[in-house]
Amino acid sequence: MSKAKYIAEGGSSNRPPYFDDECDMAKKVGMWRIITDGDFIPRIDQNDATSAEKKESDWTADEKSKVLLNSKAQLFLSCALSREESERVDECDTAKKVWDTLRTHHEGTSHVKETRIDIGIRKFELFEMNEGETIDEMYSRFTTIVNEMRSLGKAYSVQDRVRKIMRCLPIIWRPMVTL
Numbered sequence: 001m002s003k004a005k006y007i008a009e010g011g012s013s014n015r016p017p018y019f020d021d022e023c024d025m026a027k028k029v030g031m032w033r034i035i036t037d038g039d040f041i042p043r044i045d046q047n048d049a050t051s052a053e054k055k056e057s058d059w060t061a062d063e064k065s066k067v068l069l070n071s072k073a074q075l076f077l078s079c080a081l082s083r084e085e086s087e088r089v090d091e092c093d094t095a096k097k098v099w100d101t102l103r104t105h106h107e108g109t110s111h112v113k114e115t116r117i118d119i120g121i122r123k124f125e126l127f128e129m130n131e132g133e134t135i136d137e138m139y140s141r142f143t144t145i146v147n148e149m150r151s152l153g154k155a156y157s158v159q160d161r162v163r164k165i166m167r168c169l170p171i172i173w174r175p176m177v178t179l
Contacts (some may be wrong), residue, residue: 035073035095042067070095077102113152120149124156128168139165 032077042063045051059067078086088105092098107113123145143166145155154160154165 006062034097035077054108075100107152115153117149117152120145120152120154124149124164127164142168 042054042059043051044054053064077089077095077098081089085102089098089101092101102108108116125143127145129135142161146161149156
């Protein structure tokens, strides 16, 4: 069986997942650990941020590995980006700047995030099963709304989700529901 259908063009079998609007929190946390230590500039006096930078030939092995972390983080992020996302961050020179640009674009400012939460709450409150829709289709739509809200920091308890599903079922399903 050909591997081509499983590996994106130019990718590898261990290519990281694409970063897009639905990037979940676990991916963000994993990438952030790499990014926080990445932007390291060896200085003559590491305790003084205004101190002159060391020449590359004077770097210690530890300093070289710390500088390499930023490059690794940038590479990791660039492998996870679609072509459109890559163009958005082309001018960023550190992994942290790439990350901040992506976060601002996808999550927006705190005001935008609050607005997205409000919209999600409204979707949850108004959620109903559509006519002619199967239970699986309805549950898939519902799960998408719940996951979107969780990624924004608003999680619904299992009890709240079950109650909402029970309330949105059409009348013909009521005799089948036991409490």
